[in-house]
Amino acid sequence: MxxxxxxxxxxxxxxxxxxxxxxxxxxxxxxxxxxxxxxxxxxxxxxxxxxxxxxxxxxxxxxxxxxxxxxxxxxxxRKIVLPAKKQAKIKQAVILAAGERTGFKMPIGFLKLGQETIIERTIMLLHESGINDIIIITGYESHYYEHLAKKYSRLTLVKNEDYRWTGTMASLALSQTYIKDDFLLLESDIVFERKALLELLKNKNRNCLLITNESGSEDEVFVEIRDDYIFKMSKDRHQFNKIDGELIGISKISIDIFEKMLEEYRHNKNPYFNYEYALLDVARTFSIGYTKLSDLVWTEIDTKWHYKNLINYIYPMLIEKDTRKKGAGQVDAN
Known part of the structure:
Protein backbone atom coordinates (compact mmCIF):
# COMPACT_ATOMS: atom_id res chain seq x y z
CA MET A 1 0.00 0.00 0.00
CA ARG A 78 12.77 4.34 9.46
CA LYS A 79 16.15 6.01 9.83
CA ILE A 80 18.22 8.32 7.67
CA VAL A 81 21.60 6.77 6.91
CA LEU A 82 24.32 9.35 6.34
CA PRO A 83 26.36 8.69 3.18
CA ALA A 84 30.00 7.69 3.48
CA LYS A 85 32.63 10.35 2.83
CA LYS A 86 35.55 10.13 0.45
CA GLN A 87 37.83 11.41 3.22
CA ALA A 88 36.99 8.76 5.79
CA LYS A 89 39.97 9.01 8.12
CA ILE A 90 39.36 10.37 11.59
CA LYS A 91 41.91 13.01 12.54
CA GLN A 92 40.41 14.56 15.67
CA ALA A 93 39.40 13.34 19.12
CA VAL A 94 37.57 14.98 22.01
CA ILE A 95 38.22 13.75 25.57
CA LEU A 96 35.68 14.67 28.24
CA ALA A 97 37.68 15.27 31.42
CA ALA A 98 35.88 17.98 33.37
CA GLY A 99 34.29 15.94 36.13
CA GLU A 100 35.39 15.28 39.71
CA ARG A 101 35.36 11.85 41.37
CA THR A 102 34.79 11.61 45.11
CA GLY A 103 37.85 10.28 46.94
CA PHE A 104 40.42 11.43 44.39
CA LYS A 105 42.39 14.66 44.79
CA MET A 106 43.25 14.89 41.11
CA PRO A 107 41.51 14.28 37.77
CA ILE A 108 41.10 10.55 37.07
CA GLY A 109 43.27 10.91 34.00
CA PHE A 110 46.33 11.56 36.15
CA LEU A 111 46.16 8.38 38.18
CA LYS A 112 49.30 6.32 37.64
CA LEU A 113 49.53 3.28 35.38
CA GLY A 114 53.06 1.97 35.74
CA GLN A 115 55.39 4.69 34.47
CA GLU A 116 52.60 6.65 32.77
CA THR A 117 49.20 8.13 33.62
CA ILE A 118 45.78 7.13 32.33
CA ILE A 119 45.53 10.22 30.12
CA GLU A 120 49.02 9.69 28.70
CA ARG A 121 48.10 6.13 27.77
CA THR A 122 44.93 7.36 26.04
CA ILE A 123 46.86 10.00 24.10
CA MET A 124 49.44 7.38 23.10
CA LEU A 125 46.73 5.04 21.79
CA LEU A 126 45.14 7.89 19.82
CA HIS A 127 48.50 8.79 18.28
CA GLU A 128 49.07 5.16 17.32
CA SER A 129 45.67 5.23 15.59
CA GLY A 130 46.70 8.25 13.52
CA ILE A 131 44.86 10.85 15.62
CA ASN A 132 47.09 13.70 16.76
CA ASP A 133 44.63 16.59 17.00
CA ILE A 134 43.18 16.11 20.50
CA ILE A 135 40.78 18.41 22.36
CA ILE A 136 40.41 17.91 26.11
CA ILE A 137 37.50 19.47 28.00
CA THR A 138 38.81 20.21 31.49
CA GLY A 139 37.20 21.43 34.70
CA TYR A 140 38.19 19.95 38.05
CA GLU A 141 41.85 20.73 38.89
CA SER A 142 42.44 21.85 35.30
CA HIS A 143 46.02 22.90 36.06
CA TYR A 144 47.02 19.24 35.73
CA TYR A 145 46.05 19.36 32.07
CA GLU A 146 47.67 22.75 31.57
CA HIS A 147 50.96 21.21 32.64
CA LEU A 148 50.37 18.18 30.40
CA ALA A 149 49.70 20.40 27.36
CA LYS A 150 53.32 21.60 27.46
CA LYS A 151 54.37 18.10 26.36
CA TYR A 152 52.03 17.86 23.35
CA SER A 153 52.02 20.46 20.60
CA ARG A 154 48.58 19.54 19.18
CA LEU A 155 46.69 19.29 22.46
CA THR A 156 43.88 21.85 22.80
CA LEU A 157 42.39 22.54 26.23
CA VAL A 158 38.89 23.95 26.73
CA LYS A 159 37.73 24.57 30.30
CA ASN A 160 34.16 24.04 31.45
CA GLU A 161 33.94 26.61 34.22
CA ASP A 162 30.55 25.22 35.28
CA TYR A 163 31.59 21.56 35.40
CA ARG A 164 30.12 21.09 38.92
CA TRP A 165 26.62 22.00 37.72
CA THR A 166 26.50 20.69 34.16
CA GLY A 167 26.40 17.36 32.36
CA THR A 168 28.68 16.02 29.66
CA MET A 169 26.73 17.58 26.79
CA ALA A 170 27.60 21.03 28.13
CA SER A 171 31.26 20.04 28.05
CA LEU A 172 31.03 18.56 24.56
CA ALA A 173 29.27 21.66 23.23
CA LEU A 174 32.30 23.74 24.24
CA SER A 175 34.39 21.91 21.63
CA GLN A 176 32.27 23.02 18.67
CA THR A 177 34.65 25.86 17.72
CA TYR A 178 37.46 23.35 17.24
CA ILE A 179 35.67 20.43 15.59
CA LYS A 180 36.26 20.48 11.83
CA ASP A 181 35.15 17.02 10.74
CA ASP A 182 34.14 13.57 12.01
CA PHE A 183 35.83 12.76 15.34
CA LEU A 184 36.24 10.29 18.17
CA LEU A 185 34.67 11.07 21.53
CA LEU A 186 36.18 9.52 24.66
CA GLU A 187 35.57 9.76 28.38
CA SER A 188 38.69 10.31 30.46
CA ASP A 189 37.85 7.88 33.27
CA ILE A 190 38.19 4.70 31.20
CA VAL A 191 41.15 2.43 30.49
CA PHE A 192 40.91 0.07 27.53
CA GLU A 193 42.99 -2.14 25.31
CA ARG A 194 44.40 -0.98 22.00
CA LYS A 195 41.91 -2.83 19.80
CA ALA A 196 39.00 -0.71 21.08
CA LEU A 197 40.06 2.22 18.90
CA LEU A 198 41.18 0.07 16.00
CA GLU A 199 37.88 -1.81 15.72
CA LEU A 200 35.78 1.34 16.10
CA LEU A 201 37.73 3.11 13.36
CA LYS A 202 37.29 0.13 11.03
CA ASN A 203 33.50 0.30 11.28
CA LYS A 204 32.05 1.79 8.08
CA ASN A 205 29.34 3.73 9.93
CA ARG A 206 30.32 7.37 10.35
CA ASN A 207 28.38 7.32 13.62
CA CYS A 208 29.21 4.37 15.77
CA LEU A 209 29.23 3.52 19.49
CA LEU A 210 31.56 1.00 21.07
CA ILE A 211 29.72 -1.47 23.29
CA THR A 212 30.61 -4.62 25.21
CA ASN A 213 28.94 -7.12 27.53
CA GLU A 214 27.51 -5.87 30.82
CA SER A 215 30.27 -5.19 33.33
CA GLY A 216 28.19 -5.07 36.51
CA SER A 217 29.84 -1.79 37.51
CA GLU A 218 26.47 -0.39 38.72
CA ASP A 219 26.93 2.74 36.58
CA GLU A 220 26.32 1.17 33.16
CA VAL A 221 24.61 2.84 30.25
CA PHE A 222 22.71 -0.09 28.74
CA VAL A 223 22.05 -0.42 25.02
CA GLU A 224 19.34 -2.10 22.96
CA ILE A 225 19.95 -2.85 19.27
CA ARG A 226 17.29 -3.10 16.58
CA ASP A 227 17.83 -3.60 12.85
CA ASP A 228 21.61 -3.34 13.36
CA TYR A 229 21.42 0.16 14.82
CA ILE A 230 21.21 1.74 18.28
CA PHE A 231 17.58 1.77 19.39
CA LYS A 232 17.71 2.68 23.08
CA MET A 233 20.23 3.83 25.72
CA SER A 234 19.60 4.26 29.43
CA LYS A 235 21.02 3.56 32.89
CA ASP A 236 17.62 2.17 33.91
CA ARG A 237 17.49 -1.51 32.93
CA HIS A 238 13.74 -1.55 33.56
CA GLN A 239 13.20 0.40 30.31
CA PHE A 240 14.42 -2.46 28.09
CA ASN A 241 12.82 -5.45 26.41
CA LYS A 242 16.35 -6.78 26.00
CA ILE A 243 19.85 -5.52 26.79
CA ASP A 244 22.44 -6.05 24.06
CA GLY A 245 25.37 -4.56 25.94
CA GLU A 246 26.65 -1.41 27.60
CA LEU A 247 28.44 1.69 26.39
CA ILE A 248 32.15 1.87 27.04
CA GLY A 249 32.52 5.62 26.60
CA ILE A 250 34.20 5.68 23.19
CA SER A 251 32.22 6.83 20.15
CA LYS A 252 32.75 7.86 16.54
CA ILE A 253 30.63 10.89 15.68
CA SER A 254 30.17 12.58 12.32
CA ILE A 255 30.23 16.36 12.02
CA ASP A 256 26.64 16.17 10.71
CA ILE A 257 25.32 14.31 13.76
CA PHE A 258 27.36 16.55 16.07
CA GLU A 259 25.54 19.56 14.61
CA LYS A 260 22.20 17.80 15.18
CA MET A 261 23.20 17.12 18.80
CA LEU A 262 24.02 20.79 19.23
CA GLU A 263 20.60 21.70 17.82
CA GLU A 264 18.96 19.45 20.40
CA TYR A 265 21.09 20.96 23.14
CA ARG A 266 20.11 24.53 22.25
CA HIS A 267 16.58 23.73 23.44
CA ASN A 268 17.83 22.08 26.61
CA LYS A 269 16.79 23.36 30.05
CA ASN A 270 18.35 20.56 32.08
CA PRO A 271 21.92 21.54 33.08
CA TYR A 272 22.83 17.91 33.83
CA PHE A 273 21.95 16.66 30.34
CA ASN A 274 24.50 14.10 29.09
CA TYR A 275 25.77 13.60 25.54
CA GLU A 276 24.43 10.02 25.34
CA TYR A 277 20.88 11.31 25.52
CA ALA A 278 21.48 14.04 22.95
CA LEU A 279 22.80 11.29 20.70
CA LEU A 280 19.76 9.13 21.43
CA ASP A 281 17.43 12.03 20.54
CA VAL A 282 19.17 12.32 17.17
CA ALA A 283 19.08 8.52 16.73
CA ARG A 284 15.28 8.67 16.48
CA THR A 285 15.78 10.08 12.97
CA PHE A 286 19.34 9.09 11.99
CA SER A 287 20.96 5.67 12.08
CA ILE A 288 23.65 5.27 14.74
CA GLY A 289 25.75 2.13 14.34
CA TYR A 290 27.77 0.14 16.84
CA THR A 291 30.79 -2.10 17.25
CA LYS A 292 30.48 -4.77 19.92
CA LEU A 293 33.62 -6.28 21.46
CA SER A 294 32.44 -8.96 23.87
CA ASP A 295 35.93 -9.88 25.09
CA LEU A 296 37.33 -6.35 25.48
CA VAL A 297 39.55 -5.74 28.49
CA TRP A 298 38.60 -2.37 29.96
CA THR A 299 37.38 -0.61 33.08
CA GLU A 300 35.82 2.63 34.25
CA ILE A 301 37.27 4.35 37.32
CA ASP A 302 34.58 5.83 39.54
CA THR A 303 35.83 4.65 42.92
CA LYS A 304 39.04 3.72 44.71
CA TRP A 305 38.05 0.08 44.40
CA HIS A 306 37.87 0.48 40.60
CA TYR A 307 41.38 1.93 40.61
CA LYS A 308 42.74 -0.83 42.82
CA ASN A 309 41.16 -3.42 40.54
CA LEU A 310 42.71 -1.66 37.55
CA ILE A 311 46.23 -1.77 39.02
CA ASN A 312 46.09 -5.32 40.34
CA TYR A 313 44.07 -7.05 37.64
CA ILE A 314 43.01 -5.06 34.56
CA TYR A 315 46.27 -3.26 33.74
CA PRO A 316 48.46 -6.41 33.79
CA MET A 317 45.97 -8.01 31.39
CA LEU A 318 46.14 -4.95 29.12
CA ILE A 319 49.92 -5.00 29.03
CA GLU A 320 49.95 -8.70 28.18
CA LYS A 321 47.33 -8.42 25.41
CA ASP A 322 48.73 -5.24 23.86
CA THR A 323 52.28 -6.62 23.89
CA ARG A 324 51.17 -9.90 22.32
CA LYS A 325 49.24 -8.16 19.54
CA LYS A 326 52.01 -5.70 18.82
CA GLY A 327 54.41 -8.59 18.54
CA ALA A 328 52.07 -10.24 16.07
CA GLY A 329 52.25 -7.16 13.85
CA GLN A 330 48.76 -5.74 14.31
CA VAL A 331 48.06 -3.23 11.54
CA ASP A 332 46.75 0.29 12.19
CA ALA A 333 43.08 0.32 11.15
CA ASN A 334 42.96 4.01 10.37
Missing amino acids: IDKEFKVLEILHQDSALSQRDVALKVEVSVGTVNSIIKQLVKKGYLTINKLSNSQQYVVGEKGVVVLEDYIKDSLN
Whole structure:
Protein backbone atom coordinates (compact mmCIF):
# COMPACT_ATOMS: atom_id res chain seq x y z
CA MET A 1 0.00 0.00 0.00
CA ILE A 2 1.39 3.41 -0.97
CA ASP A 3 1.80 6.28 1.51
CA LYS A 4 -1.23 8.23 0.22
CA GLU A 5 -3.50 5.24 0.82
CA PHE A 6 -2.30 5.03 4.43
CA LYS A 7 -2.79 8.77 4.81
CA VAL A 8 -6.39 8.53 3.62
CA LEU A 9 -6.99 5.55 5.91
CA GLU A 10 -5.53 7.44 8.89
CA ILE A 11 -7.62 10.56 8.21
CA LEU A 12 -10.85 8.59 7.90
CA HIS A 13 -10.04 6.64 11.06
CA GLN A 14 -9.79 9.97 12.91
CA ASP A 15 -13.00 11.41 11.41
CA SER A 16 -15.34 9.04 9.60
CA ALA A 17 -17.74 11.84 8.61
CA LEU A 18 -15.36 13.75 6.34
CA SER A 19 -16.32 14.20 2.71
CA GLN A 20 -14.03 13.08 -0.09
CA ARG A 21 -13.37 16.75 -0.84
CA ASP A 22 -12.24 17.33 2.78
CA VAL A 23 -9.92 14.32 2.58
CA ALA A 24 -8.52 15.51 -0.75
CA LEU A 25 -7.60 18.87 0.80
CA LYS A 26 -5.81 17.20 3.71
CA VAL A 27 -3.86 14.76 1.52
CA GLU A 28 -3.29 17.42 -1.18
CA VAL A 29 -4.56 15.30 -4.06
CA SER A 30 -7.58 15.51 -6.34
CA VAL A 31 -11.06 14.34 -5.33
CA GLY A 32 -10.84 11.76 -8.10
CA THR A 33 -7.65 10.34 -6.57
CA VAL A 34 -9.31 10.10 -3.14
CA ASN A 35 -12.31 8.35 -4.68
CA SER A 36 -10.00 5.81 -6.35
CA ILE A 37 -8.06 5.24 -3.09
CA ILE A 38 -11.26 4.70 -1.11
CA LYS A 39 -12.42 2.09 -3.64
CA GLN A 40 -9.09 0.25 -3.17
CA LEU A 41 -9.38 0.40 0.62
CA VAL A 42 -12.90 -1.04 0.45
CA LYS A 43 -11.77 -3.77 -1.97
CA LYS A 44 -8.93 -4.78 0.41
CA GLY A 45 -11.31 -4.98 3.35
CA TYR A 46 -9.74 -2.11 5.29
CA LEU A 47 -12.72 0.24 4.97
CA THR A 48 -16.51 -0.01 4.77
CA ILE A 49 -18.98 2.67 3.70
CA ASN A 50 -22.24 3.23 5.56
CA LYS A 51 -24.86 5.09 3.56
CA LEU A 52 -26.69 7.76 5.56
CA SER A 53 -29.62 9.92 4.48
CA ASN A 54 -27.61 12.80 3.08
CA SER A 55 -24.02 11.59 3.44
CA GLN A 56 -21.67 8.65 3.82
CA GLN A 57 -19.75 7.38 6.84
CA TYR A 58 -16.38 5.68 6.34
CA VAL A 59 -15.62 3.01 8.94
CA VAL A 60 -12.09 1.63 9.31
CA GLY A 61 -12.42 -2.03 10.21
CA GLU A 62 -10.23 -4.20 12.43
CA LYS A 63 -8.10 -5.27 9.46
CA GLY A 64 -7.59 -1.63 8.51
CA VAL A 65 -6.55 -0.69 12.05
CA VAL A 66 -3.95 -3.49 12.09
CA VAL A 67 -2.30 -2.45 8.81
CA LEU A 68 -2.44 1.21 9.87
CA GLU A 69 -0.71 0.37 13.16
CA ASP A 70 1.99 -1.61 11.30
CA TYR A 71 2.53 1.27 8.89
CA ILE A 72 2.93 3.81 11.69
CA LYS A 73 5.39 1.56 13.56
CA ASP A 74 7.37 1.04 10.36
CA SER A 75 7.45 4.79 9.74
CA LEU A 76 8.80 5.42 13.24
CA ASN A 77 11.54 2.83 12.72
CA ARG A 78 12.77 4.34 9.46
CA LYS A 79 16.15 6.01 9.83
CA ILE A 80 18.22 8.32 7.67
CA VAL A 81 21.60 6.77 6.91
CA LEU A 82 24.32 9.35 6.34
CA PRO A 83 26.36 8.69 3.18
CA ALA A 84 30.00 7.69 3.48
CA LYS A 85 32.63 10.35 2.83
CA LYS A 86 35.55 10.13 0.45
CA GLN A 87 37.83 11.41 3.22
CA ALA A 88 36.99 8.76 5.79
CA LYS A 89 39.97 9.01 8.12
CA ILE A 90 39.36 10.37 11.59
CA LYS A 91 41.91 13.01 12.54
CA GLN A 92 40.41 14.56 15.67
CA ALA A 93 39.40 13.34 19.12
CA VAL A 94 37.57 14.98 22.01
CA ILE A 95 38.22 13.75 25.57
CA LEU A 96 35.68 14.67 28.24
CA ALA A 97 37.68 15.27 31.42
CA ALA A 98 35.88 17.98 33.37
CA GLY A 99 34.29 15.94 36.13
CA GLU A 100 35.39 15.28 39.71
CA ARG A 101 35.36 11.85 41.37
CA THR A 102 34.79 11.61 45.11
CA GLY A 103 37.85 10.28 46.94
CA PHE A 104 40.42 11.43 44.39
CA LYS A 105 42.39 14.66 44.79
CA MET A 106 43.25 14.89 41.11
CA PRO A 107 41.51 14.28 37.77
CA ILE A 108 41.10 10.55 37.07
CA GLY A 109 43.27 10.91 34.00
CA PHE A 110 46.33 11.56 36.15
CA LEU A 111 46.16 8.38 38.18
CA LYS A 112 49.30 6.32 37.64
CA LEU A 113 49.53 3.28 35.38
CA GLY A 114 53.06 1.97 35.74
CA GLN A 115 55.39 4.69 34.47
CA GLU A 116 52.60 6.65 32.77
CA THR A 117 49.20 8.13 33.62
CA ILE A 118 45.78 7.13 32.33
CA ILE A 119 45.53 10.22 30.12
CA GLU A 120 49.02 9.69 28.70
CA ARG A 121 48.10 6.13 27.77
CA THR A 122 44.93 7.36 26.04
CA ILE A 123 46.86 10.00 24.10
CA MET A 124 49.44 7.38 23.10
CA LEU A 125 46.73 5.04 21.79
CA LEU A 126 45.14 7.89 19.82
CA HIS A 127 48.50 8.79 18.28
CA GLU A 128 49.07 5.16 17.32
CA SER A 129 45.67 5.23 15.59
CA GLY A 130 46.70 8.25 13.52
CA ILE A 131 44.86 10.85 15.62
CA ASN A 132 47.09 13.70 16.76
CA ASP A 133 44.63 16.59 17.00
CA ILE A 134 43.18 16.11 20.50
CA ILE A 135 40.78 18.41 22.36
CA ILE A 136 40.41 17.91 26.11
CA ILE A 137 37.50 19.47 28.00
CA THR A 138 38.81 20.21 31.49
CA GLY A 139 37.20 21.43 34.70
CA TYR A 140 38.19 19.95 38.05
CA GLU A 141 41.85 20.73 38.89
CA SER A 142 42.44 21.85 35.30
CA HIS A 143 46.02 22.90 36.06
CA TYR A 144 47.02 19.24 35.73
CA TYR A 145 46.05 19.36 32.07
CA GLU A 146 47.67 22.75 31.57
CA HIS A 147 50.96 21.21 32.64
CA LEU A 148 50.37 18.18 30.40
CA ALA A 149 49.70 20.40 27.36
CA LYS A 150 53.32 21.60 27.46
CA LYS A 151 54.37 18.10 26.36
CA TYR A 152 52.03 17.86 23.35
CA SER A 153 52.02 20.46 20.60
CA ARG A 154 48.58 19.54 19.18
CA LEU A 155 46.69 19.29 22.46
CA THR A 156 43.88 21.85 22.80
CA LEU A 157 42.39 22.54 26.23
CA VAL A 158 38.89 23.95 26.73
CA LYS A 159 37.73 24.57 30.30
CA ASN A 160 34.16 24.04 31.45
CA GLU A 161 33.94 26.61 34.22
CA ASP A 162 30.55 25.22 35.28
CA TYR A 163 31.59 21.56 35.40
CA ARG A 164 30.12 21.09 38.92
CA TRP A 165 26.62 22.00 37.72
CA THR A 166 26.50 20.69 34.16
CA GLY A 167 26.40 17.36 32.36
CA THR A 168 28.68 16.02 29.66
CA MET A 169 26.73 17.58 26.79
CA ALA A 170 27.60 21.03 28.13
CA SER A 171 31.26 20.04 28.05
CA LEU A 172 31.03 18.56 24.56
CA ALA A 173 29.27 21.66 23.23
CA LEU A 174 32.30 23.74 24.24
CA SER A 175 34.39 21.91 21.63
CA GLN A 176 32.27 23.02 18.67
CA THR A 177 34.65 25.86 17.72
CA TYR A 178 37.46 23.35 17.24
CA ILE A 179 35.67 20.43 15.59
CA LYS A 180 36.26 20.48 11.83
CA ASP A 181 35.15 17.02 10.74
CA ASP A 182 34.14 13.57 12.01
CA PHE A 183 35.83 12.76 15.34
CA LEU A 184 36.24 10.29 18.17
CA LEU A 185 34.67 11.07 21.53
CA LEU A 186 36.18 9.52 24.66
CA GLU A 187 35.57 9.76 28.38
CA SER A 188 38.69 10.31 30.46
CA ASP A 189 37.85 7.88 33.27
CA ILE A 190 38.19 4.70 31.20
CA VAL A 191 41.15 2.43 30.49
CA PHE A 192 40.91 0.07 27.53
CA GLU A 193 42.99 -2.14 25.31
CA ARG A 194 44.40 -0.98 22.00
CA LYS A 195 41.91 -2.83 19.80
CA ALA A 196 39.00 -0.71 21.08
CA LEU A 197 40.06 2.22 18.90
CA LEU A 198 41.18 0.07 16.00
CA GLU A 199 37.88 -1.81 15.72
CA LEU A 200 35.78 1.34 16.10
CA LEU A 201 37.73 3.11 13.36
CA LYS A 202 37.29 0.13 11.03
CA ASN A 203 33.50 0.30 11.28
CA LYS A 204 32.05 1.79 8.08
CA ASN A 205 29.34 3.73 9.93
CA ARG A 206 30.32 7.37 10.35
CA ASN A 207 28.38 7.32 13.62
CA CYS A 208 29.21 4.37 15.77
CA LEU A 209 29.23 3.52 19.49
CA LEU A 210 31.56 1.00 21.07
CA ILE A 211 29.72 -1.47 23.29
CA THR A 212 30.61 -4.62 25.21
CA ASN A 213 28.94 -7.12 27.53
CA GLU A 214 27.51 -5.87 30.82
CA SER A 215 30.27 -5.19 33.33
CA GLY A 216 28.19 -5.07 36.51
CA SER A 217 29.84 -1.79 37.51
CA GLU A 218 26.47 -0.39 38.72
CA ASP A 219 26.93 2.74 36.58
CA GLU A 220 26.32 1.17 33.16
CA VAL A 221 24.61 2.84 30.25
CA PHE A 222 22.71 -0.09 28.74
CA VAL A 223 22.05 -0.42 25.02
CA GLU A 224 19.34 -2.10 22.96
CA ILE A 225 19.95 -2.85 19.27
CA ARG A 226 17.29 -3.10 16.58
CA ASP A 227 17.83 -3.60 12.85
CA ASP A 228 21.61 -3.34 13.36
CA TYR A 229 21.42 0.16 14.82
CA ILE A 230 21.21 1.74 18.28
CA PHE A 231 17.58 1.77 19.39
CA LYS A 232 17.71 2.68 23.08
CA MET A 233 20.23 3.83 25.72
CA SER A 234 19.60 4.26 29.43
CA LYS A 235 21.02 3.56 32.89
CA ASP A 236 17.62 2.17 33.91
CA ARG A 237 17.49 -1.51 32.93
CA HIS A 238 13.74 -1.55 33.56
CA GLN A 239 13.20 0.40 30.31
CA PHE A 240 14.42 -2.46 28.09
CA ASN A 241 12.82 -5.45 26.41
CA LYS A 242 16.35 -6.78 26.00
CA ILE A 243 19.85 -5.52 26.79
CA ASP A 244 22.44 -6.05 24.06
CA GLY A 245 25.37 -4.56 25.94
CA GLU A 246 26.65 -1.41 27.60
CA LEU A 247 28.44 1.69 26.39
CA ILE A 248 32.15 1.87 27.04
CA GLY A 249 32.52 5.62 26.60
CA ILE A 250 34.20 5.68 23.19
CA SER A 251 32.22 6.83 20.15
CA LYS A 252 32.75 7.86 16.54
CA ILE A 253 30.63 10.89 15.68
CA SER A 254 30.17 12.58 12.32
CA ILE A 255 30.23 16.36 12.02
CA ASP A 256 26.64 16.17 10.71
CA ILE A 257 25.32 14.31 13.76
CA PHE A 258 27.36 16.55 16.07
CA GLU A 259 25.54 19.56 14.61
CA LYS A 260 22.20 17.80 15.18
CA MET A 261 23.20 17.12 18.80
CA LEU A 262 24.02 20.79 19.23
CA GLU A 263 20.60 21.70 17.82
CA GLU A 264 18.96 19.45 20.40
CA TYR A 265 21.09 20.96 23.14
CA ARG A 266 20.11 24.53 22.25
CA HIS A 267 16.58 23.73 23.44
CA ASN A 268 17.83 22.08 26.61
CA LYS A 269 16.79 23.36 30.05
CA ASN A 270 18.35 20.56 32.08
CA PRO A 271 21.92 21.54 33.08
CA TYR A 272 22.83 17.91 33.83
CA PHE A 273 21.95 16.66 30.34
CA ASN A 274 24.50 14.10 29.09
CA TYR A 275 25.77 13.60 25.54
CA GLU A 276 24.43 10.02 25.34
CA TYR A 277 20.88 11.31 25.52
CA ALA A 278 21.48 14.04 22.95
CA LEU A 279 22.80 11.29 20.70
CA LEU A 280 19.76 9.13 21.43
CA ASP A 281 17.43 12.03 20.54
CA VAL A 282 19.17 12.32 17.17
CA ALA A 283 19.08 8.52 16.73
CA ARG A 284 15.28 8.67 16.48
CA THR A 285 15.78 10.08 12.97
CA PHE A 286 19.34 9.09 11.99
CA SER A 287 20.96 5.67 12.08
CA ILE A 288 23.65 5.27 14.74
CA GLY A 289 25.75 2.13 14.34
CA TYR A 290 27.77 0.14 16.84
CA THR A 291 30.79 -2.10 17.25
CA LYS A 292 30.48 -4.77 19.92
CA LEU A 293 33.62 -6.28 21.46
CA SER A 294 32.44 -8.96 23.87
CA ASP A 295 35.93 -9.88 25.09
CA LEU A 296 37.33 -6.35 25.48
CA VAL A 297 39.55 -5.74 28.49
CA TRP A 298 38.60 -2.37 29.96
CA THR A 299 37.38 -0.61 33.08
CA GLU A 300 35.82 2.63 34.25
CA ILE A 301 37.27 4.35 37.32
CA ASP A 302 34.58 5.83 39.54
CA THR A 303 35.83 4.65 42.92
CA LYS A 304 39.04 3.72 44.71
CA TRP A 305 38.05 0.08 44.40
CA HIS A 306 37.87 0.48 40.60
CA TYR A 307 41.38 1.93 40.61
CA LYS A 308 42.74 -0.83 42.82
CA ASN A 309 41.16 -3.42 40.54
CA LEU A 310 42.71 -1.66 37.55
CA ILE A 311 46.23 -1.77 39.02
CA ASN A 312 46.09 -5.32 40.34
CA TYR A 313 44.07 -7.05 37.64
CA ILE A 314 43.01 -5.06 34.56
CA TYR A 315 46.27 -3.26 33.74
CA PRO A 316 48.46 -6.41 33.79
CA MET A 317 45.97 -8.01 31.39
CA LEU A 318 46.14 -4.95 29.12
CA ILE A 319 49.92 -5.00 29.03
CA GLU A 320 49.95 -8.70 28.18
CA LYS A 321 47.33 -8.42 25.41
CA ASP A 322 48.73 -5.24 23.86
CA THR A 323 52.28 -6.62 23.89
CA ARG A 324 51.17 -9.90 22.32
CA LYS A 325 49.24 -8.16 19.54
CA LYS A 326 52.01 -5.70 18.82
CA GLY A 327 54.41 -8.59 18.54
CA ALA A 328 52.07 -10.24 16.07
CA GLY A 329 52.25 -7.16 13.85
CA GLN A 330 48.76 -5.74 14.31
CA VAL A 331 48.06 -3.23 11.54
CA ASP A 332 46.75 0.29 12.19
CA ALA A 333 43.08 0.32 11.15
CA ASN A 334 42.96 4.01 10.37
